[in-house]
Amino acid sequence: MGRVALVTGGTRGIGAAVAKALKTAGYNVAANYGGNDEAAKAFNKETKIPVFKWDVGDYAASEQGIVNVENEVGPIEVLVNNAGISRDAMLQKMTHEQWEQVIRTDLDSVFNQTRPVINGMRERGFGRIINISSINGQKGQLGLTNYCAAKAGLIGFTRALALESARKGITVNAIAPGYVKTELLAGVSDEVMKSIVSQIPVGRLGEAEEVARCVVFLAADESSWITGSTLTINGGQFMD
Structure with missing residues (x-):
């Protein structure tokens, strides 16, 4: 019997590839999703991976969603916090709603999913928590103060929880x-896309499957000496 893994935002894009x-x-594997019922149904039909709908930005909904996953699939041993959105605007034009939506979905959600599973992981002496941040959480980006703040916050959360959990068998x-070539870039103009690719030394966008391979590596039992790390996968665009 394989270990149980939950992937948030797991029915599309990077999340689907990870699942x-x-x-x-x-x-x-269990895949969470927030709103696109049609995509979730198609994903489930294709993969036979069970899907569970809840708003990751809502703590009570997340707590109940995780209970549902554990009742149906089993105790969660691997958690991939992947769910995320963007609401782009320069700060002087950004609304409070745009700020709040991104922080809620991209940062608050990580607490909302991790808090309900951490005690079980500690009791069992095993856990793998993998948080999907972003190059923009490392270097910043115009028009994305909300997104960059959230993704940078994930890195701080990762480091602190790694210290708290290291002696409990949890990385x-x-x-x-x-x-990465996903729906988040679907609306980008050809001109902007050329500008993005020109900044990537390998000369192309990433593939979701390339990110997924990194998740599988970090989730493995054999990766127990890797914790508190940020694995960058960006074609050489940013080196830290």
């Missing part, structure tokens, strides 16, 4: 992808 890769690696790591 599929973990299943291929032998994990019993906590972050992955900071660069620009």
Whole structure:
């Protein structure tokens, strides 16, 4: 019986690639999603991975959603905090709603999912928590103060929880992808896309499957000496 893994935002984009890769690696995977029922239904039909709908920005909903996952699939041993949105605007034009939506979904959500599972992981003496940050949480980006703040916050959360959990057999790591070919970039103009790619030394966007391989690596039992780290995967665009 494989370990149980929960992937938030797990039915599209990077999350879907992660969920599929973990299943291929032998994990019993559950995928959370927030709103796109059609995409979740198609994902479930394609992969046979069970899907669970809740708002990751809502603590009570997250707590109940995790109870539902554990009742149906089993105690969560691997948590991939992947869910995220962007609401782009320069700060002088950004609304409080745009700020709050991103912080709630991209940062608050990590507490909301991790808090309900951490005690079980500590009691069992095993856990893998993998937080999907971003290159923009490392270097900053115009028009993304909300997103950059949230993704930088994930790195701080990762380091602190890694220290708290290290002696309990729990590793906590972050992955900071660069620009990956997903729906988040679908609306970008050709001109802007050329500008983005020109800044990437390898000369192309990343693939979601490349990020997924990093998650599978960090989730493995054999990765027990890696904790508090941020794994950058960005084609050489940012080196820290």
